[in-house]
């Protein structure tokens with residue numbers, strides 16, 4: 001396809017891929033510009049190779065973004081029980097300052113961060129979308145769960161989600177497209193432990209095929225999802241939305257194409273984009289609709305760098321909202337060894353989950369929930385090297401013997417909790433660091449406040465209690481957000497809302513006052529939820545936003561004339 005595009009999508013991650021597919025489905029010709037490379041599961045992923053355990057998700061030219069971090073906060077000894085530690089080496093963060101050990105974990109590529117995601121496929125708790133009005137904190141979504149529900153159904157079908165029959169508060173208008181996966185042995189032990197504590201653990205909805213589906217084979221429970229799925233059964237965006245968009249014949253994907261500029265005149269309409277192609281040459285493309293889906297760090301960065309007479313503070317930033325309200329993964333993991341063999345080095349990662357504390361008011365004494373899951377494989381305890389380096393001390397023959405007795409015995413419980421907006425958590429432009437094109441890098445500021453610490457303490461205590469009830473020995477290692485910024489889920493930096501002065505987009509992801517610019521990625525979330533993984537919600541939102549934009553166009557509503565101020 002050469003030129004003549006109706007829409008340009010910037011970024012081929014969870015949200016961009018879903019938006020591109022929806023646009024092609026509605027008859028539009030779409031150009032997807034993706035800064036990162038293509039990944040070929042046959043050639044790039046190494047789970048079938050003898051040295052698989054030494055290979056994490058592959059790095060290719062351009063597959064990692066650059067960013068900086070603001071200064072992290074000093075640590076308060078009152079929360080010392082939340083320090084990350086290892087039974088042998090002691091504290092993982094040696095200083096009295098919060099650290100960036102892992103940082104913002106992501107992939108740039110066709111498929112975005114879903115290429116190395118675990119593949120949990122969650123819907124938000126309906127109550128988590130009304131935090132402000134029902135619980136007095138954070139912000140409300142501009143619509144409720146019922147509005148998003150039909151789009152969840154579509155996204156689940158495209159991705160091929162395998163999930164349980166029971167729904168809890170997340171009511172469904174259709175069952176999951178695929179039956180649930182069987183639980184691994186280690187997860188069955190945790191489910192039983194949860195039951196002893198009066199908790200209800202169940203099967204986690206997963207973007208991994210439990211049966212052949214959509215021309216892809218079922219999962220073989222190898223456990224390596226975050227290393228890249230060579231079988232293509234994991235529902236990463238390249239294998240699902242992008243594949244179907246390309247099959248329509250109306251989509252072209254250009255990889256290693258970094259958008260640097262949103263072209264516009266004085267009328268606050270985006271005319272097209274300027275980008276740097278794979279050979280390093282600047283190029284221009286024009287279209288009537290631009291969908292920005294560069295993720296919650298790069299989307300605000302791109303908007304903030306676009307300063308002009310029409311947008312003196314950056315596009316969409318007339319109310320100083322771009323980059324604010326940064327939400328991160330508030331997480332905790334506890335690891336211990338079980339006396340009996342658990343075969344926990346294999347299976348489907350995060351196959352079991354407990355939603356009991358996920359509602360915003362479910363944790364005593366603090367607003368904002370958390371969920372708990374089987375985290376042994378998330379903690380990468382999938383092979384002998386990790387056991388040898390993390391869990392089994394010593395050297396030589398005795399070490400080998402201990403290792404043989406230990407592999408498969410580790411159990412880990414993980415928790416992810418609500419991340420609430422805080423004035424000290426935001427994304428801004430770094431005043432000094434620039435990329436190779438001279439554009440300022442994004443700088444991530446993260447702050448963990450007292451309420452987050454109280455939530456984290458509940459998460460840590462519950463993880464420890466489940467391992468104890470499972471019959472595990474002493475804890476061997478724990479880590480969490482209190483002293484280490486490590487985020488796989490990032491959101492909130494261009495939040496959607498009804499009041500223009502408090503948000504960046506309207507309820508359909510359209511940037512206020514910019515009639516043909518949609519944001520379809522994690523940055524539009526007004527709240528994070530109580531630990532739900534975000535990709536399915538990002539995708540459902542993208543489908544809804546594209547439909548909303550096209551519907552407004554069909555009915556003749558002038559989307560570029562939306563005035564600032566409260567929306568009806």
Ligand SMILES: Cc1cc2nc3c(=O)[nH]c(=O)nc-3n(C[C@H](O)[C@H](O)[C@H](O)COP(=O)(O)OP(=O)(O)OC[C@H]3O[C@@H](n4cnc5c(N)ncnc54)[C@H](O)[C@@H]3O)c2cc1C
Pocket residue numbers: 010011012013014015016033034035036105106107108109110111112113114115116117118119120121122226257258259260293294295296298299302488489490520521522523533534535536538
């Ligand atoms: C290890 C790990 C495990 C995870 N597990 C889960 C899970 O189990 N379930 C779940 O739901 N989520 C999970 N996540 C999170 C999930 O992957 C992300 O939330 C999701 O991919 C975000 O979607 P997005 O569309 O906002 O951005 P992304 O998927 O990050 O996509 C943004 C894309 O935009 C591109 N881009 C950026 N700037 C430009 C530019 N200037 N020009 C062109 N392209 C650009 C990037 O290269 C990238 O490909 C996990 C993430 C990680 C890292």
Ligand code: SF4
Pocket residue numbers: 208209218219220221222223224225226228229230231232233234347348349
């Ligand atoms: S566990 Fe399943 S989804 Fe994950 S990498 Fe292995 S085959 Fe793919």
